[in-house]
Amino acid sequence: MEARAAVAASQQSGYFHAYAVVGLLAVIGVLFVASAFGANQLLRPYAPTQEKLLAYECGVDPVGEGWAQTQIRYYVYAFLYVIFAVDAIYLFPWATVFAKPGYGAGTLIEMFVFIGFLAVGLLYAWKKGVLEWT
Numbered sequence: 001m002e003a004r005a006a007v008a009a010s011q012q013s014g015y016f017h018a019y020a021v022v023g024l025l026a027v028i029g030v031l032f033v034a035s036a037f038g039a040n041q042l043l044r045p046y047a048p049t050q051e052k053l054l055a056y057e058c059g060v061d062p063v064g065e066g067w068a069q070t071q072i073r074y075y076v077y078a079f080l081y082v083i084f085a086v087d088a089i090y091l092f093p094w095a096t097v098f099a100k101p102g103y104g105a106g107t108l109i110e111m112f113v114f115i116g117f118l119a120v121g122l123l124y125a126w127k128k129g130v131l132e133w134t
Helices: 004-043 072-098 105-128
Strands: none
Touching: 072 105
């Protein structure tokens, strides 16, 4: 009876011990980053001048305001690119699994569903006129 209690206690402490290790590593990481920022603050030279406070534009003195309007279509194109890049990342492992025996039809159907979701998103963007470059 006592042996079972000792085994149960050791298993419970092992479970929480793993979380303690992760927590300790997180605290060490935060302290490391905080000490690096603190050392940077203490050791850096500090001599602000009017030229250093200007916005840098490839060596040319800035002219006009610092605010410029950017069209949303650039962000939409970037977002669509990221979506299809992630799609490509998922297609390569799928192709290797699909070649293994026993993964044929189910894997093929799952990938068609995945590509279908992406196609619906692309169709939505096309219908909204996002892909029109005017």
